[in-house]
Amino acid sequence: MKKLFSLLTLAMLTMSAVAETTVTFDLTAQGYQNGDEVTTLTSDGVTLTFDKGTNSNATKWYDNGSSVRMYGGNTLNVASTAGNITKVEFTFTGTSNTMNSTATATVDAGTYTEDGTTGTWTGNAASFTITRGGTSGHARLTVITVTIGGEVVTTVADPVFTPADGATFTESQEISLACSTGGATIYYSTNNLTWNEYTEPFTITETTTVYAKAALNNVESNVVSATYTKVEVSNDYIAFNCATDQGNGSTERGEWTITKDGITVYCSDGTVYENSYRVYQNATLTFTSTVGAITMIEFDGVSSYPISRLSTETGTLSTNGNNGIWQGSASSVTFTAGSQARATEFRVYVNGELATVTAPVFDPASCTFTGSQVVALSCETEGAAIYYSINDGEYQLYNAPFTLTATSTVKAYAELNGTQSTTNSATYTKRVEVTSVADANALGNKVDFVYYGDVAVSYQWYNANNQYYSTWIVDGQGNAGLIYGKQVPALNQGDVLAEEWEAQKTTYNGIPEFQYPNNVAASGDTWTINPVELTTVTTDDVNKYIIMKGQTITADATDTTGRRYINADSLVIFNQFGVELPAFEADKTYDVVAIATIYHNAPELYIISATEVQGTNVLRGDVNQDQTVNITDVTVLIDLLLGGGQAPAEADCNLDGGVSITDVTVLIDYLLSGVWPAAE
Numbered sequence: 001m002k003k004l005f006s007l008l009t010l011a012m013l014t015m016s017a018v019a020e021t022t023v024t025f026d027l028t029a030q031g032y033q034n035g036d037e038v039t040t041l042t043s044d045g046v047t048l049t050f051d052k053g054t055n056s057n058a059t060k061w062y063d064n065g066s067s068v069r070m071y072g073g074n075t076l077n078v079a080s081t082a083g084n085i086t087k088v089e090f091t092f093t094g095t096s097n098t099m100n101s102t103a104t105a106t107v108d109a110g111t112y113t114e115d116g117t118t119g120t121w122t123g124n125a126a127s128f129t130i131t132r133g134g135t136s137g138h139a140r141l142t143v144i145t146v147t148i149g150g151e152v153v154t155t156v157a158d159p160v161f162t163p164a165d166g167a168t169f170t171e172s173q174e175i176s177l178a179c180s181t182g183g184a185t186i187y188y189s190t191n192n193l194t195w196n197e198y199t200e201p202f203t204i205t206e207t208t209t210v211y212a213k214a215a216l217n218n219v220e221s222n223v224v225s226a227t228y229t230k231v232e233v234s235n236d237y238i239a240f241n242c243a244t245d246q247g248n249g250s251t252e253r254g255e256w257t258i259t260k261d262g263i264t265v266y267c268s269d270g271t272v273y274e275n276s277y278r279v280y281q282n283a284t285l286t287f288t289s290t291v292g293a294i295t296m297i298e299f300d301g302v303s304s305y306p307i308s309r310l311s312t313e314t315g316t317l318s319t320n321g322n323n324g325i326w327q328g329s330a331s332s333v334t335f336t337a338g339s340q341a342r343a344t345e346f347r348v349y350v351n352g353e354l355a356t357v358t359a360p361v362f363d364p365a366s367c368t369f370t371g372s373q374v375v376a377l378s379c380e381t382e383g384a385a386i387y388y389s390i391n392d393g394e395y396q397l398y399n400a401p402f403t404l405t406a407t408s409t410v411k412a413y414a415e416l417n418g419t420q421s422t423t424n425s426a427t428y429t430k431r432v433e434v435t436s437v438a439d440a441n442a443l444g445n446k447v448d449f450v451y452y453g454d455v456a457v458s459y460q461w462y463n464a465n466n467q468y469y470s471t472w473i474v475d476g477q478g479n480a481g482l483i484y485g486k487q488v489p490a491l492n493q494g495d496v497l498a499e500e501w502e503a504q505k506t507t508y509n510g511i512p513e514f515q516y517p518n519n520v521a522a523s524g525d526t527w528t529i530n531p532v533e534l535t536t537v538t539t540d541d542v543n544k545y546i547i548m549k550g551q552t553i554t555a556d557a558t559d560t561t562g563r564r565y566i567n568a569d570s571l572v573i574f575n576q577f578g579v580e581l582p583a584f585e586a587d588k589t590y591d592v593v594a595i596a597t598i599y600h601n602a603p604e605l606y607i608i609s610a611t612e613v614q615g616t617n618v619l620r621g622d623v624n625q626d627q628t629v630n631i632t633d634v635t636v637l638i639d640l641l642l643g644g645g646q647a648p649a650e651a652d653c654n655l656d657g658g659v660s661i662t663d664v665t666v667l668i669d670y671l672l673s674g675v676w677p678a679a680e
Helices: 002-015 437-441 631-643 661-673
Strands: 021-026 040-043 046-051 060-062 067-071 075-080 084-092 111-115 118-125 127-131 138-150 160-162 173-178 185-189 202-204 208-216 224-230 238-241 254-260 263-273 276-279 284-289 294-301 316-320 323-330 332-337 341-350 361-363 367-369 373-378 385-390 402-404 408-416 424-430 432-434 447-451 455-463 468-475 480-485 495-497 501-508 511-518 522-526 545-551 563-566 571-574 590-599 602-612
Touching: 021 040, 021 046, 046 138, 075 084, 075 138, 118 127, 173 185, 173 224, 173 316, 238 254, 238 263, 263 341, 284 294, 284 341, 294 332, 323 332, 361 424, 373 385, 373 424, 437 468, 437 480, 437 501, 437 511, 571 590, 631 661
Parallel strands: 367 424, 432 447, 480 511, 571 602
Antiparallel strands: 021 138, 040 046, 046 075, 060 067, 067 138, 075 127, 084 118, 084 138, 111 118, 160 173, 173 202, 185 208, 208 224, 238 341, 254 263, 263 276, 263 284, 276 341, 284 332, 294 323, 294 341, 316 323, 361 373, 373 402, 385 408, 408 424, 447 501, 455 468, 455 495, 468 480, 495 522, 501 511, 545 590, 563 571, 590 602
């Protein structure tokens, strides 16, 4: 009988697992038309459900990029009726259009990571929902592969409370619960005896211990609890009201400061309007007291811009709907806005002696480095302990200087006798050393570097609308690049840049760029920069300063953008720089000076100048005079030399005034390299 029971148990355990299978959704083969909204796809028991989430734009298919676009805040629910999902792989068209490319994506179960153009969810759930990070930009999806084979649930994750255990409130507190086990039902109780099914956040008005558990398929989690304490506060506070304070701050975006009764409110990036104080994304909002310790701050929030978007590492911030309450004891409290937050009123409560713990000081302050960087911390408050974190990791006690070997943001605060200072931060950026433009162009996307070696300006254009400089450069090996940004001075063609300028290698529309430049300056030396003479342009010529001689230029009558076409309408030239160009006429030829670039993966030229060629135009190397230079011209030139025929002016490839076998060699070298030698 025992043997039979063991066999039955083994059989049941074997049946509890689903054979691993994969279901692949090729989003490029669904028959979508350009601009179609994408909602639901189902195959082999797996359903994909797209929703616009917090974005006003729904998920759509676009022919441009041949992909499904998920915008910031859009959601995708992946559900299976054929067994638990253990893995989902997302394929994107590029690293700049992924779930994480704008901000980190979130999932309600399992974990999500990215590596290049592949995103991977892992876990064990019948369904999960992923939300694209950020509020802007979009992910471009081409293939989604779902792996099914998860075991039947044998454990259920414990519910998680928001806010966490230990939060305090003054009037009421909203509580929400979540469980990472997909499909689990959550129950809660206030006495650990009578249980209610949790369906939505609920509110308490007195000090309460809340108990919670989750269940799925008769499997229950542990019972967990959180205690929320109602506190009595003084009615004495210092109020800041936006309608009253408008004018003390700024109705134009930027820094604003308001001081009242010993309390100063400072915003690093925001506005003060009659209907709200506004704190923009990534900005800081700091309350500082000179009259006592700040013990509480009440925020009256605004719909769609709740106080829950603020975070702080000092004290505790609890939120309820749009509103929020901070509690602690500090002379200064700084909040950071994850996205724009608004409030109509701040009420600041001051009680007790003024906190005197000063924030830690970094040595060195934020800087760049190339190998490794040692960081030391200190605090002026005697006896205070310093705590620090690296890249938002766990805080640890500071005992001695530490070494960084990668780009890192370090945060630190000091604490003494329960009083905590504000949190300071410093960013240390590791930069790669390069000595040629080719090396810089070859770096990965969003890699910082410092440039050592000679490089000169081939052309510079200033965009007055956004005050950015586009500065094309060339090194001693003829490699071309583009520096783009505000931190660049006006430079002349041929100016040699001083060494140790810095930038970040990025890619825009397939074009390598050096963005966020720093320390760019002329060294005082100069080069003579002549355009490279080309007869054809490919994507390999991107950012080169070139000249194309003897070109016939045509215009598309339906094109009002200023574009023109040369080389039998195959190459586009565009009046990017606003220069005054001649009125192009039929049957006339022009020498075109331009910057080679790429648009939609095809070569394109930004015209710098176009000069009409007077009289008979001679296209160097065009021996058969068919307006192109190719291997046929080599054959014709050899035949002329062997047969003693009359050679045209185009056959003088080395420009020495005569035609000989040397011109054959020069012509072949040009066809191989694309560059003519200087005249002899």
